[in-house]
Amino acid sequence: xxxxxxxxxxxxxxxxxxxxxxxxxxxxxxxxxxxxxxxxxxxxxxxxxxxxxxxxxxxxxxxxxxxxxxxxxxxxxxxxxxxxxxxxxxxxxxxxxxxxxxxxxxxxxxxxxxxxxxxxxxxxxxxxxxxxxxxxxxxxxxxxxxxxxxxxxxxxxxxxxxxxxxxx
Numbered sequence: 533x534x535x536x537x538x539x540x541x542x543x544x545x546x547x548x549x550x551x552x553x554x555x556x557x558x559x560x561x562x563x564x565x566x567x568x569x570x571x572x573x574x575x576x577x578x579x580x581x582x583x584x585x586x587x588x589x590x591x592x593x594x595x596x597x598x599x600x601x602x603x604x605x606x607x608x609x610x611x612x613x614x615x616x617x618x619x620x621x622x623x624x625x626x627x628x629x630x631x632x633x634x635x636x637x638x639x640x641x642x643x644x645x646x647x648x649x650x651x652x653x654x655x656x657x658x659x660x661x662x663x664x665x666x667x668x669x670x671x672x673x674x675x676x677x678x679x680x681x682x683x684x685x686x687x688x689x690x691x692x693x694x695x696x697x698x699x700x
Contacts, residue, residue, distance in 0.1 A: 565677040567647035582653035589658040600635035614693040
């Protein structure tokens with residue numbers, strides 16, 4: 533009886549393993565990151581301070597970062613703005629000096645052009661999440677999506693600090 537029970541348990545384990553493996557493989561395939569089409573939806577908040585902080589960061593991104601209007605930086609960035617991206621200097625003047633070399637003023641769009649997934653605000657922090665499309669290193673010619681995050685700290689109605697995933 534023990535030998536029969538052992539054989540049955542062994543077959544059950546093998547069947548369970550096969551079932552788990554067959555169902556887990558499709559679950560491991562990537563679900564592409566998709567941008568949110570309705571920016572008003574992700575800017576909204578029942579907390580007035582969170583909504584104001586989201587709007588501040590959103591408008592900074594549109595007008596200064598994407599629009600290239602560095603003359604508007606003092607409207608959004610604290611003078612002693614702290615930068616944690618290793619490729620960007622700390623301070624509003626450093627930010628303006630660097631980005632003025634690469635970006636020329638253009639039209640300010642009504643909404644952020646980058647593919648925005650979400651805006652999350654909690655306390656004095658605001659996080660923007662974007663779709664990032666990258667070349668697939670395993671399949672030349674193909675691309676995949678990932679997510680890029682920028683986090684800002686707001687102090688006295690200005691952006692005082694920034695973090696992202698950039699490396700040297």
